[in-house]
Amino acid sequence: MSDPIIHARHLKRTYRVPVRRPGLTGAFRDLLTPEYRTVQAVQDVTFEIGRGESVAYLGPNGAGKSTTVKMLAGILKPSGGELRVMDFHPHQDRQQYVRNIGVVFGQRTTLWFDLAVIESLRLLQRVYGVPEAVFQERLELFDEVLDLSGLLATPARKLSLGQRVRADLAAALLHAPPVVFLDEPTIGLDASVKARIRAFLRQINRDLGTTLLLTTHDLGDVEAISDRVMVIDAGQLIFDGTTRAMREDLGRGDRVTVVAPPGSLAALNAATSELAVPWTDEGKGRYSALYDGRRVRTPDLVARTLAAVPAEDLELREASIEDVVRELYERGRHA
Ligand SMILES: Nc1ncnc2c1ncn2[C@@H]1O[C@H](COP(=O)(O)OP(=O)(O)OP(=O)(O)O)[C@@H](O)[C@H]1O
Missing domain, CATH: 3.30.70.260 (ACT domain)
Structure with missing residues (x-):
């Protein structure tokens, strides 16, 4: 792998969750003497991702994908292990770090709900210090592939899911970050929007060399966007390699x-x-x-x-x- 840009070593994350005891007395006891148990969402995950790679991060429900992405995005602090993306420790260096990455969560928006999409993009332009000419150039590119122009005047809260994800992608990529994390970017979208988003992600990966890591349950995304697959199950990596290697490793091709x-x-x-x-x-x-x-x-x-x-x-x-x-x-x- 050339020039690793993401290093995760023995990465761990636990959650402390309250134990619910049954019945009314249980509810009182929960209130007075709460008990907790520890959920090991990510147990011991080690990987490196090279600059310009496009990696799919797969796993069944509850495997630990979103938790990993949230640590990579600097939202969650790892409970153990090491994490470095470019020269940053994502959680520790969060303020500087977020200027250098893009994050898209298919299930929630990063746009300002009541603002027209263009106003959100203008705000982000200022936050990231994107020069006007570059801003216009990127808007044009996004419009070409994501067909954004019809959405720009609409407030985020009025967008359909597919429109919202397209606008979110533009917001996440406005500052041309070298690394983009996407958590189920195509969830709930119809086939034509999915195809558009896949093509867009492939394009920024190929043409701009943007490093992508995406979680998905849609294996069509993997075929269309990614060259490498990491599979996590119960908080541990159970496979890391190309899709071809995955077939061969399993011996059931x-x-x-x-x-x-x-x-x-x-x-x-x-x-x-x-x-x-x-x-x-x-x-x-x-x-x-x-x-x-x-x-x-x-x-x-x-x-x-x-x-x-x-x-x-x-x-x-x-x-x-x-x-x-x-x-x-x-x-x-x-x-
Ligand atoms: N905020 C939280 N508090 C407590 N437990 C959590 C929290 N978030 C996730 N978990 C638990 O951690 C484990 C991993 O969850 P995570 O959301 O990372 O999995 P996932 O692979 O993204 O799943 P899915 O495909 O369903 O989104 C699960 O057991 C989940 O219940």
Whole structure:
């Protein structure tokens, strides 16, 4: 990796949460003698991200993604470990640091609610000291890709979700920060807005060399925006590498799908048990299995499958990122 810009070493973050005791007496006791338990949201996470990389940070619900992003953005103080982004300690150096990064939370806005979008952008222009000519140039670029011009006069509170996220992206990138953190930037957006935002993020990554780290549950984002994937589960990194390496690491880079009468699962599993290829019932008569094409001979698998069930259709393809991530989460759960 060339020139790391983000260093996280043994990063930890715990939350202290009140324990709720049952019933009315419990409620009184909670009030008088509160008890707390510790949630380990991020347990021990180590990674480096190079300048200009575009990294997707994935994990199931509650895995610790948002907590990591909030530490990276300087909003939360790590409970342990080290964190450095460029030459800053994000939380400690927060005031200076935030001028050098962009942050987008898909679920909440950083725009002033009652101000027209352009007024928010003008305020940010002043905060960041962006010269007028540069401001105009960037507005033009944002308008080109994010189609902003129609939104500029509208107060943030009147924007639809998709419009709001587009305006938030412009606000986060106005000062051309070298590093941008995005927490579920495409959540709840329709396909066309998603496509626009993905294209925009890809463009700033490629053309401006902006380093991106984004959390998402939408694996379409990963395919479109990121070259590298880090997967966190229960507060720990369980994978860090390219999507291709992820397929290879798992050894299940191929997928077979068959359409067969309902109730075919047992017969399929029996037919391929020697190959250790377990099937999943996807409903509506579709059954699929992930397997390692280097270990299992595909013609052998196909022959066994077709002998076991009266198949209406059979499809072979490379496993999608979605397949692989689902499998990774499962593996993490059973580890
Ligand atoms: N403010 C908080 N107070 C207490 N516990 C919290 C707080 N924020 C998060 N947690 C807990 O920390 C853990 C990690 O949460 P986090 O929001 O970082 O996960 P996530 O991977 O972003 O999840 P999701 O995909 O659902 O957004 C979870 O167990 C969550 O309940």
